[in-house]
Amino acid sequence: MPIDKSLLTGSTTTLILKLLEEKDMYGYEMIETLANKSDHTFDLKAGTLYPILHGLEKKELVESYEQKADNDRLRKYYHLTKKGKNLLKEKQEEWTVFSNAVNSVLNGGLSYASV
């Protein structure tokens, strides 16, 4: 089922931070991992990813370093900073409250957690 893109807009940053919490990744790897983990529900465009990544780096939420790949290509890896980890924690809590509230309304006023 196609997903309305506006649903993804607000959570892209959280998803990127979450990916980087597991390990350092380069841009292409992030898109692939996100697509695989979400069963291709989140097929993020590279053109969307890079401006977000560079913005996160400017805010010091992630930092980058370069590493040479096996094919001699120089890859730019992103690493989640302490500041980024704190933001991710906040965003995850925010998402839990938000999704519980949406589920609660969708389930006729009952909390999804208590169903």
Place this chain on the structure above:
Amino acid sequence: MQAYDLIKEYCNKVSEQIRWKKAKPVIYTEIENHLCDQRDAYIADGDNENIATEKAIKQMGDAVLIGQELDKTHKPKPQLFMIVIIGILISIGAFINYIIDDLPNSIYNFSILPYILAFVVFICCYYADFTLLGKYADKIYIITLIFSIINSLLNVDFESSRIWILPRPFVSSYISLIFPLVFALLVYSMRNKGSKGILISVLAYFPFAFILFKIPTLAGLILYTVTAFIILYFAVNKDWFTCDKKQGLIMVSIVAIITFIFGIINFLFRYSKELVPFLSPEKYKADYGFIYYRLRDIIQNSYLFGSSELVQNPQSIEILNHRSVDYLLTYLIYRFGLICLFLIIVLAILFSVIGVRKTLKQKSVLGSLVALSIIITFVLQVILAILDNLGYGLVSSLAMPFISYGKSALFINAALAGFMLSVFRIGEVFKDNYKKETKSFISYTDGKLIIDLKGD
């Protein structure tokens, strides 16, 4: 058009949207690598190169829009706060030099022009491209060394410590302020040279150390030595030389310990007469303890706010009348109160703390080494100058940056501060040169003798 040309065209279109020229190559490379990865994935799935490339470009999205979005993020970082601090320090320097120009023993040569020029030098270096220092790193070292050696040979009378550069004398002690930066550049040029690189760097420390050893005040040698070894430890820790880190640290430590021991012995030898009077100046206030005693006396009798002229010992004030250019901070305290010292210390601490923090955030080794060498030079100058002005300067200081009397130090410090802020302004997009591993002409791998005629 060939498939790879499409990728280049796309990356160029993204780059064209970015106004900051220095950021373009970084973004170009990242986008290009992404497209190549994506293309290779499509090829692995069975597409031919042309179709795979077109699909990869389509997956990336509109080049102009991406470029515009990235343009919003990539801008040089203006260093307004630090510029203001430098501006205030230069203003304080101009003000205090104007005040002392009125004293009875003054040579009445105050002019505001050098201070304006120093600020212009500072701004020019701030807008300069610090990466040029890295481009000519080893050449800068060699030129500075040759210049210093010629100066040493021509200037036989080291005691006067003056080189005559038209039309005004340039005090050679102040050359020591640029030696840490020049040494840092030499270390930068030793990338991937292994333990040989460390050895060359260590050896490169000595010529400048020897020159400074021959110049009267030890402050230059102390400043240069401390900075040089911090730079060496930093570079080894960053694996800049690409060799066993433990072995590198041992090499540097051995030389550091030997230098330290030699330094202590030399220090005790040079300052044997001053050491005891320095510790108890009141007992030796008639000879070697005179300056220490009088300066400490002035400070002890100073008020927090306002002039302490009426309560000061006339003999102590006499020092300020005769040597006010050497003890500007002391004079400032005497005339306007200790608050002036606190203000200058606060400004210096602010500048140093922000400087160190920004230095540690640098991604490139060149940016780190340049900024590190300059900020340590600044901090050590401040510490030595404050101790000296409070009567605790066993070793005569070089200069209080931007404040002390003397134009040589003023201009050198202005240029150094400008370069450091240039690193903070544009350093984020600078990448240390990536060198491909060069293959030898003949190699032996997996039982095959390979002769590489193309050499690529």
